[in-house]
Amino acid sequence: MRQIFVVFFAAGGIFIALASMALAMGKVDKRPRSPIYGVTLPEGYRQWEFIAPAQEAPPLDELRVVVGNVTAMKAYRDGKLPFPDGTVLVKLAWKRAPSSEFAPASVPGAATTVQVMVKDSRRYAATGGWGFGRFINGKSADEAQHRTCYGCHLGNVKDHDLVFTRYAR
């Protein structure tokens, strides 16, 4: 009888310990992660310095701004390639909407996607050192969408460390 109690309490203790660890890990980072890469939306990216705007033709018909963290901006300013580990780039996109106040202008309409590139040459060695994330309304897009990232970047901007955006001066 006493042995049964010992086993019972020991099992209970292990369960509580594991549950606490899971909870603690969950508290550390509950943010949505992209499939394949596990990339998250970085904290505070809306306040980051912009690298350049862009426009995407119909059917997407979007206005975009790409921003970078401090590591990214230093690399851009120094003209340094490849980008160092810790570089994070974020592209914010909106539907292009005609301005109701000034006829020749288009302005951001509804937000569409937020796309993230994270440089970690070890973790993402199989994809040129870059991890990719595509988010819609704060949630990650599906795996099929993430399968297209690396191939398109590799096919078009291999000579610029897989990064399309240049610093707009």
Added chain:
Amino acid sequence: MRQIFVVFFAAGGIFIALASMALAMGKVDKRPRSPIYGVTLPEGYRQWEFIAPAQEAPPLDELRVVVGNVTAMKAYRDGKLPFPDGTVLVKLAWKRAPSSEFAPASVPGAATTVQVMVKDSRRYAATGGWGFGRFINGKSADEAQHRTCYGCHLGNVKDHDLVFTRYAR
């Protein structure tokens, strides 16, 4: 003869004093100033947080990004109108250029104008509290161009404290 020397040295002293003052003032701020308003390109604006991108149809055919200083961004985030004194907004503009690397995209080409709005409700009381500056290659545009700023802003965005740009979320 002695009187002549006294007058000569006195005049020389005054000249040197005035020249030194002019030099000192020049050292304090030699930046180009817009006509009418005396607005300058603010230090470090390229690193400021962006408010929104915009696109301008042909013939200008431009991509633009509007950035704001800390006072501006706080007002935007708080949804505060009118903007407080000390608000500075800067619009950077580039010719829209087709991307050579990704067909549906347009990216910044040559830089065109940098346009500045400075809120100072006393100094610019006659123009809704705003001073305007338009710069091309770091030099101010002419007075005729600056005569058009206030009327266009007043005619189109009177209800948004003469500011076109909204914060893109």
